[in-house]
Amino acid sequence: MVETFAALSEPNRFRIVELLRSGPRAVSEIGDRLRLKQPQVSQHLRVLKAAGLVDVQPRAQHRLYELRGRRLRQMHDWLDRYRDLWEARFEGLDELVEDLQKREGVKSHGRNDKRK
Amino acid sequence: MDATTRGNERSAGVNKTIVERSSDRELLITRSFNAPPRIVYDAWTKPELLKRWWAPKALGVTLFSCEVDLRVGGRYRYVFGHEEAKAMAFSGTYNEVVPFSRLVYTQIFEPMPEAGEGTITTTFEAQGAKTLVVSRELFPTKEVLEGVLASGMEKGMRATLEQLEELVATLV
Numbered sequence: 001m002v003e004t005f006a007a008l009s010e011p012n013r014f015r016i017v018e019l020l021r022s023g024p025r026a027v028s029e030i031g032d033r034l035r036l037k038q039p040q041v042s043q044h045l046r047v048l049k050a051a052g053l054v055d056v057q058p059r060a061q062h063r064l065y066e067l068r069g070r071r072l073r074q075m076h077d078w079l080d081r082y083r084d085l086w087e088a089r090f091e092g093l094d095e096l097v098e099d100l101q102k103r104e105g106v107k108s109h110g111r112n113d114k115r116k
Numbered sequence: 117m118d119a120t121t122r123g124n125e126r127s128a129g130v131n132k133t134i135v136e137r138s139s140d141r142e143l144l145i146t147r148s149f150n151a152p153p154r155i156v157y158d159a160w161t162k163p164e165l166l167k168r169w170w171a172p173k174a175l176g177v178t179l180f181s182c183e184v185d186l187r188v189g190g191r192y193r194y195v196f197g198h199e200e201a202k203a204m205a206f207s208g209t210y211n212e213v214v215p216f217s218r219l220v221y222t223q224i225f226e227p228m229p230e231a232g233e234g235t236i237t238t239t240f241e242a243q244g245a246k247t248l249v250v251s252r253e254l255f256p257t258k259e260v261l262e263g264v265l266a267s268g269m270e271k272g273m274r275a276t277l278e279q280l281e282e283l284v285a286t287l288v
């Protein structure tokens with residue numbers, strides 16, 4: 001996944017990904033649209049492919065590059081997922097502190113929110 | 117039939133988890149708990165209690181061992197994973213220990229020592245009967261932050277995310 005971030009950190013590669021959001025395209029078309037030379041586009045596509053961000057579909061005599069949506073979605077909500085990890089932990093922690101507090105209540109009767 | 121129907125009996129006390137990226141190499145995790153700082157702090161620092169929450173079952177992860185030497189200069193080490201043979205560890209040193217209030221500690225993800233050391237500052241603040249916990253995770257570099265997040269997600273969450281959502285839904 002680190003390489004996914006690295007792949008996207010290059011501005012032209014990011015532009016390619018943005019362009020591919022609207023659908024699969026051939027190398028020549030990507031070059032035309034973004035005003036990049038074909039070898040340059042091919043090089044970027046190789047990096048994006050290695051990072052799992054795009055796939056190649058042979059169609060007729062073209063090779064069409066398309067986004068791999070899942071990878072991109074993962075990228076998009078990585079922060080959400082980290083939140084989910086912590087939320088899952090905290091659900092457990094909620095139960096634990098509730099439990100600890102109950103036990104304490106049994107021991108000392110009453111609320112001891114305030115320590116002396 | 118909506119969330120309120122089954123949500124409400126417990127959700128008067130539902131506390132939201134907020135994770136924000138506070139800088140390119142820092143994350144801020146904020147959450148309240150329905151207990152005083154003393155209890156939350158213990159749960160956060162005592163190995164036998166950490167084992168009960170730090171590695172969520174929903175993610176299929178287990179905390180195999182947990183050592184904590186809670187004093188300035190003391191070390192901690194959490195060993196966790198899906199299976200013991202392939203366990204991974206976080207470890208580090210406490211730089212500040214203020215009981216029930218504040219911890220500052222370093223953190224290394226042992227499988228990636230070259231990534232360097234992060235610093236985590238966690239504060240526990242009483243708010244009425246609740247405790248507000250703010251944990252500030254400062255990563256060595258931006259790339260490490262993104263890499264760690266992504267790898268945690270990749271290894272721990274990908275397959276289990278739906279299960280997790282189900283579980284969370286039943287817990288509300």
